Structures are given as C-alpha cells and as structure tokens.
C-alpha cells in the first residue's frame with residue numbers, strides 16, 4: 001500500500017488540469033527500491049527479445065517507412081532506426097515476458113487516479129508498451145494516440161494512459177513532451193506525404209497550439225495523458241538510458257487492445 005501520502009484518487013485540481021491541459025503529473029510515486037527490479041526486468045526482456053530475434057523461426061522484419069518492425073515472442077517490436085541496430089525502440093505488449101512487470105499494472109498508485117477518468121470503479125488493462133531510448137535513440141515525432149487506436153477501438157473516451165518514468169528524464173536524453181490543451185481539438189490533421197506511419201504524425205504547424213511542455217521528471221514520476229493530446233520526444237543526446245513504461249487503462253471487463261483476453265487490474 002502506498003505510503004507516500006498521494007491520494008488514491010485524482011484530486012479536484014488534477015481533474016481540472018486534465019480537462020484543461022489534457023494531462024497531469026505526479027512525482028515521487030515509485031522509489032528506487034521499487035524501480036530497481038523493474039529496470040532489471042526491462043533489461044532481461046531486452047535480451048530475451050534480442051535472442052528471440054536470432055531464432056530460426058522468427059518472422060522476417062517488416063519495413064514500414066524504412067523502419068524495421070517484427071513480431072517476436074508475442075510482442076510487436078520496433079527496432080531503433082539505424083538498420084544495423086539491435087536496440088529495441090518500442091515493444092508492445094511487454095508484461096507477459098517477466099513476472100516482475102506485473103505488480104505495477106495492479107498498483108493502486110497507477111490505476112486509482114485513473115478511475116475518475118475512465119468512469120469506472122473497476123479497471124482493466126487496454127495496452128502496455130515499453131519504450132527504450134538509449135544513446136542516439138531516435139525522436140518520436142508529434143502524434144496523438146487515439147487515431148492509432150481508432151481503427152479497432154470504439155471506446156476511446158474511456159481510455160487513459162499513464163507514462164512511468166524509469167530513468168531521470170531530461171530534455172537532453174529525450175524526455176516526453178506534451179502540448180497542453182491540444183486534446184481539445186480532437187483528431188488533428190496529419191502528414192499525407194510521410195508514408196504509412198507518417199500519416200499518424202500530427203502536422204502541428206497547421207494549428208495555433210500552446211507551447212510544448214517537457215516532462216523532464218525524476219525517475220519514479222508518472223504522467224497521465226489524454227489519447228488526443230499531441231505528444232512526442234526528441235532524440236537521446238546523452239550516454240544514459242531513458243526508459244519509459246506506458247500503460248493504458250480502460251473500464252473493467254474489456255478485452256485488451258488487439259487481443260481477445262481481458263487483463264483485469266487487481267486492487
């Protein structure tokens with residue numbers, strides 16, 4: 001049970017900020033003792049996927065917009081952008097690879113504040129994603145998440161994502177950036193001429209949006225954000241890791257994104 005005095009529900013101020021800006025953050029949610037095994041598990045998973053990629057029966061890379069994607073051991077893996085790189089950029093889902101990754105999904109410090117936003121006392125997991133950004137890790141262009149999910153999800157208004165900062169996040173190492181208030185515009189225009197995934201990248205110059213805000217937060221911080229908020233990140237210009245977990249919650253009893261099973265959240 002959390003002992004850091006944080007409310008297990010979103011406060012009035014947080015809900016107001018979520019409504020106005022499309023996000024709110026909490027700092028010092030997880031401490032280093034809690035994060036250490038999670039970081040270790042994340043690296044174990046990285047190695048597992050690298051090994052999986054060398055297996056004889058692994059499916060070949062799919063190249064989309066010149067970037068490499070692969071289905072490995074039940075995860076959709078995107079490799080870092082340099083062709084020869086064996087660094088993982090993103091992996092979705094991740095939690096089935098290591099038991100040490102499960103408790104966080106069920107931790108009330110994460111799902112508790114989500115309840116008021118998804119509109120339900122019971123919660124289930126919609127998606128889980130692990131994003132690495134090693135030295136020279138590539139940027140994430142501006143985008144919204146809802147258009148990505150919209151093809152296969154009828155309840156976008158009942159989703160909320162929470163980013164869990166695993167390493168101290170700075171502008172230099174490629175922290176997450178959010179554009180406050182951009183969620184109010186709904187689905188924004190994207191680039192028509194940037195290939196398949198490029199069509200999901202938001203053309204922010206077409207709009208008069210607020211100044212982007214860096215989420216340069218210490219490890220153990222979390223950020224809740226709306227599926228329509230425009231967000232992205234820059235490359236990692238340091239030698240340090242910048243790793244991020246992304247959980248998306250939905251009301252209880254609903255199947256996971258692109259899966260038939262339900263992953264209840266156990267309070």
Ligand SMILES: O=C(O)CCC(=O)C(=O)O
Nearest residue numbers: 131140175176232233244
């Ligand atoms: O990891 C990041 O910096 C950005 C994450 C993100 O926006 C995403 O995975 O959709």
